[in-house]
Amino acid sequence: MRKTTYIQAINEALREEMRDDESVFMIGEDIGHYGGLFRVTRKLMDEFGPNRVIDTPISEQGFMGMAVGAAMTGMRPIVELMYMDFFLVCADQIFNQGAKMNYMTGGVVNVPMVIRGQHGGGKRYGSQHSQCVESTFAQFPGIKVVVPATPYDAKGLLISAVRDPNPVLFLEHKMLYFTRGEMPDADEPYTVPIGVADVKREGSDMTLATFSYCLLQALEAAEELEAEHGISVEVVDLRSIVPLDMETIYASVAKTGRLLAVHESQSNCGIGAEIVARIYEEAPHLLTAPARRLGMAPASIPVSGPLEEVLLPWKKNIKAAVLETMRTPTFA
């Protein structure tokens, strides 16, 4: 087993898919000659040339629309948004177009494309460069949402995303880029299926369902909670939130009886609220105490480091939420 960074894992997936399938191409700002602002697409232009690694002007609605159009002809475009917050300048092509196309054409035309890029707080980028977007995308059926936390999952899921016949949003948290993890050898092909959660830590007292960078924070929190309070937290890595693998959550809650969902997109109408609502619809009997969620507090991300920390649902806030969840009396 070798170790790679999260960035390298993505870069490998891009390279391999570009090699394997001529219909895959990439489009975005500064991704070619420069290799991407975050160096995720490094050296891909050297291998695949400017016809398949396309540097664009700052015209997101335009090139997102071009990706939708190309995908409608059977190409498999991969669009990089430099910061995910910029989805708001090209939201029409993503939601009114890409996401709805298969449905409103009665399945006559599908849109196999990937939108990828980094999002998230923690680096003091402020309100317009830090927002987590997964819950917003989850409100538009027709697009899948993938949120890997480890290099292994990132590579395996990106390959699945590229091969998927639907638009897939692939979210990279900026705090994950330089994290490292174990990987099969470069010549050992593998994929990770979209829509299957993974228990990243076993535990018996409660279930914590999360993904992306929050997963790393939750794992640290779980260790500390075990040491400090003797609370045993099972941590489920959702890996994708559309589709959402509730079965794995239920299997875990069947064991623990308690559920806390954690995510960095807004708490209000977030995926955490959805998970809570879903379990009460489908499996309320599993719960021995109220299910809860913790998301980003109702504010946009400030630049000031200490303020950012107050708001983000990271270790400190996760620990508090776990303790709160454990404190709530059981129904019986």
Added chain:
Amino acid sequence: MRKTTYIQAINEALREEMRDDESVFMIGEDIGHYGGLFRVTRKLMDEFGPNRVIDTPISEQGFMGMAVGAAMTGMRPIVELMYMDFFLVCADQIFNQGAKMNYMTGGVVNVPMVIRGQHGGGKRYGSQHSQCVESTFAQFPGIKVVVPATPYDAKGLLISAVRDPNPVLFLEHKMLYFTRGEMPDADEPYTVPIGVADVKREGSDMTLATFSYCLLQALEAAEELEAEHGISVEVVDLRSIVPLDMETIYASVAKTGRLLAVHESQSNCGIGAEIVARIYEEAPHLLTAPARRLGMAPASIPVSGPLEEVLLPWKKNIKAAVLETMRTPTFA
């Protein structure tokens, strides 16, 4: 008491606020000379002229941005989006700009503006002209979301929206336009405060929290349920979803023990899920059975009438959801 249509109520509010406050102006497509595609702004240009009732080209991001800018100088722009689905072409100015401005400037500049227009299904406009958007807006703190169901509430809330120091989304459901309701005389001023729910029907068996056109459907459903099944449903009209008046919901659930939230925006990560999550966080003890939600099914809106009906959370689906909520065994 006189009766007016929902359209006329809005037209009156616009006219009165334009008369009272010179800083109020309107901007949008076909709103001036033609009086609005849905005739909501009829004859306003005659009274206020083209400087304050501005017909634009099809440049939503541009004129939404102009409204944000004008509001930053203390003007009170009212922007009409012809169909709310078009928020996706100007989403940056709404969310990255208008909604975040007060926060990211530390309160130095606020943005007193109203975005209004119609949304919703039921008229066979299909995927790109029917989507309910309130839950998406609720994911972005900094913007209020107002969803009146009656002419009285529409006029009173629109006046409050215009006078609010923040961006306010004012949502008119296309099925409400020609509904009529009682109103104070034209010269009797009144307002309805944003953030206060209203019990539109008393009942004892369960609480149904909803708003906008779903409210009318819920009231009909409640009558039928009472007659057909002897179920007594209390119907709470939320009237705004940001801020969300959970207190009124809790007061009702304290009486009924059961809660169903209904809305026409997507079920996934919708305001219904939020309401469910919120009650489990803040007042789980009030519930005697699992809280539930009913939103738009996970599909975009098809043109075909019968298919549209299958998906929308209207009377038939509401009745089924109420029965389901009543069927769920209590916790005890």
Added chain:
Amino acid sequence: MPESAVKASSAVAEITVDSVPQLPVDQLQNMYRMMYRIRRVEESLLELAESGKIGGAMHTAIGHEGSAVGMADALQREDYLTCTYRGHHHSLARGMDAKRAIAEVLGRADGFAKGKGGSMHFIDPSLGLMGANGIVGAQVPQAAGMALASKIRGDGRIAITFFGDGAMYQGVMHETFNMAQKWSLPIIFYCENNRYSEMTPITRTSSVEEMYTFVRAYGMRSVQIDGNDVEVVYHTVKEAAERARAGEGPTYIEGITYRLAGHMAGDLETYRSEEEIEEQRGYEPLVVLKNKLLDRGVSEETLQVIRQEVDAEVEEAVEFAQNSPWPDDAEAYTDVYALA
């Protein structure tokens, strides 16, 4: 009288009727048949809408038929096309079956999209029809993406996209014009300038007098033509297609035309006078073509036979569509995601 500048279709700058070669009479006759077929389908749809059988937004292209029929003959079946909610004419011209088209608008199971897409979302990839669009301007970068795909694959296909005068100030147009020109994409931008953007005359919102001159600022080749003259449309599109296929990049074509019906079913049409519409009836595509055919020796009787055949055919199509079943309720939940 509204402030609109009504421009006679013949008063256009770059190409006049005299400057294009004549097409064979039998081809013109076929074009006449197709134009009349489109007209009858749309008139029927308007009637159905007015009788409440069609909900939503139903936009006809009555008066725009010239651009669609001229284009269809000038391109290959494989060439990609995108258009607006006002797109029945392009689809029919490219060969879409009127039965399935009308059934779709009515939301029936036999519609090309099982009734899910309706009037604003005409599509049929087997005819190169890659989608009408309900969002002004959205179909334009999509067509550019199809052109880009062709360029990457090197398969010689080109793309054409139709949009209106009102679409010109949607930001994405600017973005697409620049990239298409910079990358020399094989695409034709066809503006159907009917002088109105919904209920607003384009002169009220455009800072530019002549839109076709605007795109020259990108270095793009651009012409303004009489969009009601099908021969002019044919030759202009053909030439643009040849340039595109030869790698010489995009062309912008502005076809001056006029919509004889309202913006959509239910339009109050307070923004224009009866006289204005009446005047335009003298220049409309079916009249222009009919006069040509008569001039070139085709008899009125021949044309009448064509019209009668089409009348019967369209009547049958309407009948078919109205008898088509509603889609299964279960269809509401399918097609959210493609399965493979």
Added chain:
Amino acid sequence: MPESAVKASSAVAEITVDSVPQLPVDQLQNMYRMMYRIRRVEESLLELAESGKIGGAMHTAIGHEGSAVGMADALQREDYLTCTYRGHHHSLARGMDAKRAIAEVLGRADGFAKGKGGSMHFIDPSLGLMGANGIVGAQVPQAAGMALASKIRGDGRIAITFFGDGAMYQGVMHETFNMAQKWSLPIIFYCENNRYSEMTPITRTSSVEEMYTFVRAYGMRSVQIDGNDVEVVYHTVKEAAERARAGEGPTYIEGITYRLAGHMAGDLETYRSEEEIEEQRGYEPLVVLKNKLLDRGVSEETLQVIRQEVDAEVEEAVEFAQNSPWPDDAEAYTDVYALA
């Protein structure tokens, strides 16, 4: 060597240094002081960023000072200004206190926005500074809205908005150019053309050779100037402001300039050569103005005194900012909504 076309600042088309009148020497001296102050503040910020004391994206305008300082003297304090993430220079030139500016970038309580906005969101309405913006192009329609507000109120204020060459193909620019021109809004569009859009030379993505000619397609008045010559900037902005105030509508000004530092702290700068930067150092605003002042009889000693005074002042400001407390944790939750 990257494919960029490096254009000497002096080789611009419409206005040359010779064609504008000379400003009084004491005014120029004040301008020199301001320009040097901006430079020192930004150099200090770069150092702080490199030592890890500033997170996020920190863009300096080192090399762009001419446009800011020329503009500030030519406008009224009440005139509205919006700009980009690269906006420290405009704010300082309009009179923002360096102490509060640096404290803001550091995220401290004494920042003008309590540390919430940071480097990309400079703002102070009391100076007419209506906001820098992190989204390319977003500040441009906002400025047009401010101009519209002035027009509705008839209060004689105008607006100016700064953006980069790379912003030109963001769709909203097109939308705004059209409306501003059509409605004759009192606004100045100022493009700081530094030839790069992040790490991409603008020549790689623009279909238009000379951007200032592009906007003429809207009928807009447009000039290209040497943005590094503060006198040229001053006179050009002044004239545009007079036109705007007189109701003659918008002007587009393209100031050719060059950023001497990276796009932001941490930029690898693989996209340009050392020689290219070196060559540009000979044309940069401080050098251009210094040479002018020396030519016009100001002594090197006088300038040195200015620089020393500013050095001390900026050092003090950095000190102040670094000692400013962090905002209260409770601030994280305030200001989400305005209360009245």
